[in-house]
Amino acid sequence: MESQAARSEGIRSNLEHWKEVQDAGYFETHPCYNGLTEFGGDGEVAMTERFVKLSPETVMAVIGCGYGRESLAFAKRVKRIYGIDVTPTILAKAVRFISERGVTNFHPVLADEYKAKIPDGLDLVFSIVVMQHLTRDLVRDYFMNLGHKLSADGSIVIQFLEDLIDFQPADAELRAYEPSVSWNMRQLVELARETGLQVVEIISIVATPTCMWHWGHFKRA
DSSP: OOOHHHHHHHHHHHHHHHHHHTTTTTTHHHHTSSSSOOOHHHHHHHHHHTTTOTTTTTTEEEEEEESSSHHHHTTTTTSEEEEEESOOOHHHHHHHHHTTTTTTOOEEEEEGGGHHOOOOOOEEEEEESGGGGOOHHHHHHHHHHHHHTTTEEEEEEEEEEEEESSSSSSSSOOOOOSOOOOOHHHHHHHHHTTTTTEEEEEEEHHHHHEEEEEEEEEEEO
């Protein structure tokens, strides 16, 4: 069985990897983003509202907020949004991107500090296209700690990827550019159980011929 020290070192290495990638201009150079552009976002809000309804009183956190693309769409509909990411550089980009569009309820939080900086009473934790780039231990860390910060009726709505071609039954290998970790539905149920949560619903979508997206809705057990 892997020791706690080894798990902690894996989490640290994963975070350090993403610090380097983000500081190197990840979104500016990634072919899917074409720079810090305002595209999409409303689709992520619509998917989230298939599980939970947003309101002007909603307080939420976004894991891996990046430069703020999805956070902008949510921020227009909620009271307060905490955006978690790994470096001051990417968080500064998010603050600038969102504030330039007249939105002022976004609060940046470094990943190293989220346990202390994000208050209890969250109504929603959201993430998309992030979990597949984190080690399983780091995902569990977020679920455990943010799960404890949920309000009594709070929810976690997060997208996971399942690789239909190169599925790894254990943890996926960290690749040179982007780590790629595949999650199946059984693993999501186990993740919830291990972190004191319960699965409310999972919606699965064939995203490409080689992968599925699992949108999971979790609540406190």
